[in-house]
Amino acid sequence: DAKTTQPNSMESNEEEPVHLPCNHSTISGTDYIHWYRQLPSQGPEYVIHGLTSNVNNRMASLAIAEDRKSSTLILHRATLRDAAVYYCILRSGYALNFGKGTSLLVTP
Amino acid sequence: DTAVSQTPKYLVTQMGNDKSIKCEQNLGHDTMYWYKQDSKKFLKIMFSYNNKELIINETVPNRFSPKSPDKAHLNLHINSLELGDSAVYFCASSPYSGATDTQYFGPGTRLTVL
Numbered sequence: 001d002a003k004t005t006q007p008n009s010m011e012s013n014e015e016e017p018v019h020l021p022c023n024h025s026t027i028s029g030t031d032y033i034h035w036y037r038q039l040p041s042q043g044p045e046y047v048i049h050g051l052t053s054n055v056n057n058r059m060a061s062l063a064i065a066e067d068r069k070s071s072t073l074i075l076h077r078a079t080l081r082d083a084a085v086y087y088c089i090l091r092s093g094y095a096l097n098f099g100k101g102t103s104l105l106v107t108p
Numbered sequence: 109d110t111a112v113s114q115t116p117k118y119l120v121t122q123m124g125n126d127k128s129i130k131c132e133q134n135l136g137h138d139t140m141y142w143y144k145q146d147s148k149k150f151l152k153i154m155f156s157y158n159n160k161e162l163i164i165n166e167t168v169p170n171r172f173s174p175k176s177p178d179k180a181h182l183n184l185h186i187n188s189l190e191l192g193d194s195a196v197y198f199c200a201s202s203p204y205s206g207a208t209d210t211q212y213f214g215p216g217t218r219l220t221v222l
Binding site for chain 1: 112139141143149150151152153156163164166198200205206207208210211212213214215216
C-alpha cells in the first residue's frame with residue numbers, strides 16, 4: 001500500500017479553520033484518499049473521501065492537489081469536539097490501513 | 109440504536125485463558141471487520157468477512173479465530189491469551205467491500221491480559 005505522511009500534531013483555536021495536510025507522493029491511480037478521525041476513547045469515524053476532485057460534506061472539505069500527491073482536510077470552524085486523531089488513508093481495496101495520524105488539539 | 113456494538117467493553121483475564129469478543133451490527137451491511145489498536149495507538153486490520161465468508165486474513169496468530177454466524181455478527185475468539193494480546197479491539201462494518209465504502213466502527217473492547 002502507498003504510504004501517507006502527516007504531521008504528528010497540530011493546534012488550533014476554537015472557531016477558526018483548520019487545514020490538516022497529508023502527503024502521499026506514491027499514490028496510484030486507483031487509490032482513493034480517505035480521512036477518518038478517532039475521538040478519545042472511541043472508535044474511528046469516517047470524515048470524507050475523494051479520488052481526484054475536491055469534496056465537501058457536512059463535516060469537512062477535502063482539497064486534493066492536481067497531481068494527487070498531497071491533500072488537505074479542511075475543518076471550516078473547529079470546535080472542542082473536533083479534538084481527535086485524524087488519519088489520512090490511501091485505499092484501493094477492502095481494508096483501511098491506518099498510519100500514525102495527526103493529533104489535533106483545539107483550544108478555547 | 110447503536111449501529112455497531114461490541115461486548116464486553118472491558119475484558120481483564122489471565123494469560124493462557126480463552127476469551128471471546130462479540131460484535132453485532134444493525135445496519136444491514138454485508139461486510140464486517142476486526143481491527144486491533146495496540147498500546148502505541150496503531151490500528152491494524154486483522155480480519156474481514158463478506159456475507160459470512162472470510163475475505164481478509166492478515167498475519168495474525170492462529171490463536172485468533174473469527175466466526176460469523178450470520179451477516180450481522182462477527183465474533184472474535186482468542187485462545188491461550190498472551191500478554192502481547194493486550195490491546196483495544198474494534199469491530200467495524202461496511203455496506204460492501206470496496207475502496208469507496210464507509211466503515212462504521214464499534215466503541216471498542218479493551219482487553220487486558222495479566
